[in-house]
Amino acid sequence: MIHLRAMTKHDRPPHSGHNAPQPVRALREWLDRLSTTGRLAVLRPNVDLKFELSAYAKRLDGRRATLFPKPSGHPIPVVSGLISDRAWMAEAMGVDPAEMLTHFQHAATDPLPWQETREAPVQEAVHRAPLDLAKVLPLPTHNEHDGGPYISAGLMIVRNPRTGKQNVSIHRCQLTGPNRLGVLVLPRHTFAFHRMAEEAGQPLDAAIVIGVDPLTLLSSQAIVPIDHDELEIAGALQGRPLPVVKCVTSDIRVPAEAEIVVEGRFLPGVREPEGPFGEFPQYYGPRANREVMEVTAVTHRKDAIFHTMVGGGLEHLILGAVPKEATLLTHLRRNFPNVLDVHLSPGGVMRFHLYVKLRKDQEGQGKNVILGAFAGSFDLKHVIVVDEDVDIHNPQEVEWAVATRFQADRDLVIVPESQGSKLDPSNRDGVGAKMGMDATKPYAAPEMTFKRIRVPGEDEVDVSEFLKRDTGVDWRKALKQ
Numbered sequence: 438m439i440h441l442r443a444m445t446k447h448d449r450p451p452h453s454g455h456n457a458p459q460p461v462r463a464l465r466e467w468l469d470r471l472s473t474t475g476r477l478a479v480l481r482p483n484v485d486l487k488f489e490l491s492a493y494a495k496r497l498d499g500r501r502a503t504l505f506p507k508p509s510g511h512p513i514p515v516v517s518g519l520i521s522d523r524a525w526m527a528e529a530m531g532v533d534p535a536e537m538l539t540h541f542q543h544a545a546t547d548p549l550p551w552q553e554t555r556e557a558p559v560q561e562a563v564h565r566a567p568l569d570l571a572k573v574l575p576l577p578t579h580n581e582h583d584g585g586p587y588i589s590a591g592l593m594i595v596r597n598p599r600t601g602k603q604n605v606s607i608h609r610c611q612l613t614g615p616n617r618l619g620v621l622v623l624p625r626h627t628f629a630f631h632r633m634a635e636e637a638g639q640p641l642d643a644a645i646v647i648g649v650d651p652l653t654l655l656s657s658q659a660i661v662p663i664d665h666d667e668l669e670i671a672g673a674l675q676g677r678p679l680p681v682v683k684c685v686t687s688d689i690r691v692p693a694e695a696e697i698v699v700e701g702r703f704l705p706g707v708r709e710p711e712g713p714f715g716e717f718p719q720y721y722g723p724r725a726n727r728e729v730m731e732v733t734a735v736t737h738r739k740d741a742i743f744h745t746m747v748g749g750g751l752e753h754l755i756l757g758a759v760p761k762e763a764t765l766l767t768h769l770r771r772n773f774p775n776v777l778d779v780h781l782s783p784g785g786v787m788r789f790h791l792y793v794k795l796r797k798d799q800e801g802q803g804k805n806v807i808l809g810a811f812a813g814s815f816d817l818k819h820v821i822v823v824d825e826d827v828d829i830h831n832p833q834e835v836e837w838a839v840a841t842r843f844q845a846d847r848d849l850v851i852v853p854e855s856q857g858s859k860l861d862p863s864n865r866d867g868v869g870a871k872m873g874m875d876a877t878k879p880y881a882a883p884e885m886t887f888k889r890i891r892v893p894g895e896d897e898v899d900v901s902e903f904l905k906r907d908t909g910v911d912w913r914k915a916l917k918q
């Protein structure tokens with residue numbers, strides 16, 4: 438299934454026909470793209486897996502993906518920062534950034550079942566238990582107080598013990614023993630399957646897939662009902678059924694073209710300490726007793742690449758944000774078809790602050806949109822609604838709207854004592870206040886009162902020639918010509 442985009446006023450070619458950009462289907466293809474466009478930094482060999490690797494990745498966050506040959510001497514290289522910018526994700530999809538959310542939502546509601554294959558590069562090499570995970574894989578330690586080395590960018594795949602349907606999600610997995618991982622499992626789909634197995638006194642088979650393309654990574658974060666296999670969303674985004682292969686120690690199907698798979702099972706009734714771990718709000722998630730996964734095998738490509746995400750880095754934030762924005766946009770448009778766009782801002786750790794672009798057609802509507810947004814996600818803490826002439830991807834523009842179109846006594850909404858994120862350290866165990874700011878101009882305001890000033894031709898004049906020769910120009914001479 439391929440979603441063709443409509444023509445836009447942008448000067449890029451339309452995404453249809455023979456030269457249409459194609460969605461990225463493999464990690465290696467994406468690395469080639471980054472490399473040929475100056476967005477992949479290849480570091481020196483032997484960078485230390487403890488902190489040093491993350492230090493480089495973080496310094497280059499937002500500008501370059503990073504590739505580390507022989508980290509701490511390990512034969513498997515590590516890559517980080519695959520998606521360091523929102524526009525990179527749109528590029529991986531083969532769509533314009535303005536269409537990314539609706540494109541993703543189409544794939545989530547119209548998924549494509551995967552296809553089983555026997556040709557699985559990810560099983561070229563097989564290590565079975567007993568094994569020492571730290572020897573087999575290069576496991577980095579990221580932030581200062583992290584509890585130890587982590588698998589932070591692995592897609593955890595488990596199956597519903599009753600229906601057999603798969604679930605895909607990302608969990609932080611701390612190395613706690615030679616073949617043991619402590620896993621944070623929040624109460625969602627993996628959690629539900631784990632509890633079902635546990636009630637029957639059974640272990641739950643699991644597979645952690647490391648090193649996939651950006652679209653498969655993104656699909657794992659889709660907000661879809663239980664028993665919707667997120668690998669089918671990846672297929673829809675890639676425009677082909679995703680090739681999968683059966684694990685060597687369980688019935689789980691994993692992407693056949695991935696780099697590495699860690700196979701294992703969650704142990705029933707076992708909880709052990711995991712954490713702390715540097716999380717998306719730029720604080721540590723605490724150490725506590727968590728679910729435990731015992732590793733039964735590792736399979737990988739012969740020349741495998743390990744992917745790591747630095748906790749709290751842009752890659753971490755963007756992967757969660759795009760599906761959340763897509764879901765919030767769909768949710769809001771059900772009641773407010775005149776909501777044009779939404780954005781979870783980087784300053785709000787791409788979870789807590791939502792900017793909404795509204796083509797207001799009723800007085801008071803801004804506040805209704807604020808209340809609607811809070812009903813769409815308990816993580817949201819502050820919502821700002823602006824008019825369609827404000828660029829919601831530019832925080833300075835949103836601040837301008839607040840500065841000139843908002844009055845605290847009229848346009849502020851506060852909801853006390855409501856459910857928020859447990860990772861916001863300023864609330865009380867997940868209970869805190871919501872604040873909405875309606876920064877839209879009054880519906881019936883006189884036209885000139887809120888008309889933005891504009892210099893005719895500002896967007897059209899070509900300044901590139903003057904920018905190129907702006908040093909060493911003899912201005913006195915130029916005036917005499």
Ligand code: MN
Nearest residue numbers: 604605626663
């Ligand atoms: Mn799910």
